[in-house]
Amino acid sequence: MEYGISFFPSVGPDDKPAPQYYDEAFQLAEKADELGFAYARAIEHYFCAYGGYSPDPITFLTAIAARTKNIRLITAATIPAFTHPIKLAGKLAMLDNISHGRLDVGFGRAFLPQEFEAFEIPLEESRRRFDEGVRACRLLLSQDEVEFSGEFHRFGPVRLLPKPVQQPCPPFYVAAASSAESYEKAGRDGYFLQTALAVSSLEKTQEMLRVYRQAWADGGHRPGAERIQISMPFFLADDDETARKAGEYDHHKTSSNMLEAVSEWQRVSSTQYVGYDKIAESVRRTSFDDLVAQNKILAGGPDTVRKQLEILAETLGDDLSIALVPHSGNLDPAVPTRALELFSESVLPKLSHS
C-alpha cells in the first residue's frame, strides 16, 4: 500500500478566505513531504464551494512543487474538455520540469452540468472530448513532432516545449466513478486508475476493480504493473471520539457543498451520465456513521484507522494507493497536521500490509 494526500477544498469566501486556505494547504503539503507521504493531489472544479478554490490543479501543484523536495504531484483530475490540449500539455510539461520529474497526470471527464455549460461543451461530447484530449496530451508530451487530427482539435506539425523530464511521458491516470465502461477502457488502454469509494458500495467497487485489472491484463499490459488510487476522507486523531467529532462536522459541510454542486442534475439529464440525478438522494440518505461503518471514510484513533485500512487492503487489494483527504478547509489546520503526524508515527508502522 502507498499513501498520499489529496486536496479537495470545500470552502467558499464565507467560510475561509482563499489566501488562508492556500497557506494551510501548502503548509500541509510541506509536512506531508517531510513525513514521506508519496504524493499530493489537486482537483479541478469551478464556481461552487465544492472544489471551486481549485479551478486549476496545475497552478495548485506548482506552488507545492516549489516548496517541496520529494513528494510527487498528481492532478486528480485535470479536465481536458476545458483546456486546449496544447495549453494543457504545455502546463503539465512545465510542472514536470519545475518539479524535476515529480508529476503524475490524472485526467477526468468532469460531471457537473454547470461546468460544461459555462465552457459551452455539450455533456454528450464529454467522453469523446476526454478521449481526444488524453490522446493529444500523450502525443504532445511523448513525441518530438506531432501532427494531430481529431474531432475537436487539429494542429501540427508542432513540437511541444518544454519536453517533460520523465521520458517518454509522465505516468497517466484516468478517473473512473461508477460506469463499468470507464474501468474497462482505462485498463485496456493501459492507464492507471483514480477512483473514490463514496458513490458505490464496497462490493460494487470490488467488482469494478476486478473489471479494471482484467482489462489491463487483456490489453497486454504487464500484469501487476497497474496502479489504483482511491481517495478517502481522512479524520485521524489521538482518540476515536475526537476524530469522529471533527469528521462529522467536516462531513456535514462537505456534503452540503456537494449537494449544492450536484443540484443541477435535477434539471438536466444526459445519456453520458446515467443515474447522476440519484447522487443527491444517495448523499442525503447516507450518514457519516454509515460511511465510517462501510469503511468509505477513515475516522478514528490510530487503531481504528489502521483496522479500516486493513479491511480495505483485504477487500480491494494490498497494492492500493490511498489518497487521504485531510483538509477540506473546514477544520482548524492543526487537526489535519496532527492527523498526518499520527499516521506516520502510529498507523503506518503497525499496518500489516505496509
Next chain:
Amino acid sequence: MEYGISFFPSVGPDDKPAPQYYDEAFQLAEKADELGFAYARAIEHYFCAYGGYSPDPITFLTAIAARTKNIRLITAATIPAFTHPIKLAGKLAMLDNISHGRLDVGFGRAFLPQEFEAFEIPLEESRRRFDEGVRACRLLLSQDEVEFSGEFHRFGPVRLLPKPVQQPCPPFYVAAASSAESYEKAGRDGYFLQTALAVSSLEKTQEMLRVYRQAWADGGHRPGAERIQISMPFFLADDDETARKAGEYDHHKTSSNMLEAVSEWQRVSSTQYVGYDKIAESVRRTSFDDLVAQNKILAGGPDTVRKQLEILAETLGDDLSIALVPHSGNLDPAVPTRALELFSESVLPKLSHS
C-alpha cells in the same frame, strides 16, 4: 522610475535542459526579491526556442510566488485568445491569492502565425478575441456574478472562485507594439501599458507614448496615474568590455531564435499585422552595437548603464517602469546574478531620477 525583471527564455533543449533553466530563473527571482526589485514578469510563447520554455506564464509565476515574499508577479503577457476566459480568470485569481495580492495582469494579442494556427484561431480574429478576453476576465475577476455574451464566448450567470485578493481587480496592463491604434485604445480604456523598444525607433516610441498618455487623459482617467512598462535586454557587468561581450553573445542567440520564430511571416500576411513581414529584415539589419548606441539594449559597466537609463528617462519620461531582461538562458547564471547585484549597489543609488 521603477525596476523589475522579465523572464523571456530563449533556449531550447539543445541549449539548456528546461529544469536547469527554471532553477536558474527562480533563483534569480529570489535574488531580485531580496534586492527589492519591484516585480518579476513572465511571457507566453510556444514551440520555438524563442519563449517556448514558458507556454504558461501563470505556472511560471506561481513557482516564483511560492519562493518569494514581496516581489510582484506580472504576466507580460498572457494571451486571452488561447485560453477560455473562465480558465484564464480562475488561474489568475488563484495566483493573486497564492501570492497574497501580488499579481498584475498583462494581456497580449500574440503575433506568431504558427501559434494562432496551432490553436486554430484565425489571425483576423486576433484583436476581437483579445478585446473580448480582457473584458471577460475583468468581469469575472471583479464582479460577484457574471453573465457574459460575446462574439466567441457566452456563459453565466457564474461566480468565479476564488475571488482575487486585490479588490475590485488586480491591475491590468495591455501589451502594445507598433500600432498607434493599440496605444490609443489602451489609454482610452484606462489600461496600463507594456511595450518594448526593440522594434521601433526611440522617436517612434516617444510619439506612441504621447498618444497613450493623451488617450489616457481624454478617457477621463486620473492624470499621472497611467503606468508604462518597457522591457529591455540587460547586460551589466563590472566593466564595459565584459558586459558587451556577454551581451553580444546573448544577442546573437536571441536574435537567431527570434528570426526562426518570425520566419512564418514570410509565408503569411494579415491585415491585423501590417508590416510584420519586415521584422526579420529589421532584426537582421540592426547590430548589437547599433542597439546599444540607440539605448534599446542596456549593456556596460555601472556608469554606462546609468547614463543609458538617464537618457531613457529624459526621452520617454521619468515615470517609466523598466523591465530588465537579465537571463535568456544563454549565459552562465552567475552573469545575470552579478548584474542584479551591481544594479542595486552601483547603478540605482546614483541615478538622478531615482
